[in-house]
Amino acid sequence: MxxxxxxxxxxxxxxxxxxxxxxxxxxxxxxxxxxxxxxxxxxxxxxxxxxxxxxxxxxxxxxxVVNLLDMQVVVSNVAPTVVEQNKDKLLRVLEHYVQDQIPGAKVVVESIGPRRFGVGFEQEDYSKSDLMVYAIDPLTNRAISRQELFKFLDGKLLDINKEFQPYLGRGGRILEIRSPDVVTSVKKAVQTVGYTEGALLALAIIIILCCIPAILIVIITYRQCVERTVQSSNALLEVHFGSNGNWSWGM
Known part of the structure; x- marks a missing residue:
């Protein structure tokens, strides 16, 4: 062929x-x-x-064309090998609940691996698994949005767990449905930037508030200096001219 x-x-x-x-x-x-x-x-x-x-x-x-922003991660408490062995059956279950909302939708497995967790999702737990999936709407040929896919699956999590039970083994279940690592990392980065901007704004306000008393002190001190200068000038004039307006060297 x-x-x-x-x-x-x-x-x-x-x-x-x-x-x-x-x-x-x-x-x-x-x-x-x-x-x-x-x-x-x-x-x-x-x-x-x-x-x-x-x-x-x-x-x-x-x-x-699909990227990670269109995907969801189904986290379960069984090893990746168990999920891999039952991939087609698990996929049919997920597809059933997505098709309840969008008839004919196709759910596709992107990857199966150990559960990732921790800061930046750098740690891996091989006793649990991450099943990353996305779904295609047959009417538009486009990926269903990540938010919609989450709503379709997370809203039926109890029912999905019941149907997963025969394939995941005793005690096997879905722990959560979450966004991919890259999406969560971006959200945390944006949140961190927001905190930084807030901290800088607060620092700027504190600096301004601290500067106001200093400015007032400078103004008051300047006025006092001017007043003392004027008083000194008046006293000097009195010394030179005397009370009757005639020139004199002393009182």
Whole structure:
């Protein structure tokens, strides 16, 4: 069997995807930036006899652009190997509850690994697992938003746990559904910046409040100096002119 892509012409003349001719694996040919929640549609033509005049057929392919901002992490208290072994069954359960809200939605596994935790999610616990998933809306061919996906799954967590039970084993259950590490880290960074700005603002206010008494002291001291200077000038004039207005060297 030989495969080839039929892609509509692009504005820059470059194809965004390529296909391995004998495996049918589709790969990106360029780097996609700022393309979140967009999609591409094209055809794949398959010809038997390695493309040498055999029978052929075609299928429409839709590629949806998804990144970590569209995903959710299902954290469970069983090892990643258990989740991997039962991946398809667990996925069907999750898909069922997403399809209750969006008919025909497709839930896809992005990764399965040990539970990550701690500051910056740098620590790993291999007795628990992180199952990262996202979902595609068949009407728009775009990823369902992270917030919606969380609402669909977290709102049915008790029911999902009941259906997960036969596959996770005795005591196995979902601990939480959370945002991916990168999203949580960004939120913490923004929060830290907010705290820093607040601290700087408070420091500026304290400095201003401390400066006000100093300014008042300078003003008062200046006025006192002016008053003493005026008094000294008056006394000097009295010494030189006397009370009758005549010039004198002393009283």
């Amino acid at each position: 030989q495969y080839r892509l039929v892609i509509p012409p692009t504005t820059n003349g470059k194809d965004g995807f390529v296909i391995e001719p004998y495996t049918g694996v589709i790969k990106t040919a360029i780097m996609y930036r700022n393309m979140r929640r967009s999609y591409f549609k094209f055809e794949v033509v398959a010809t038997d006899n390695y493309g040498q005049g055999g029978l052929s057929n075609k299928a429409e392919v839709v590629v949806s």
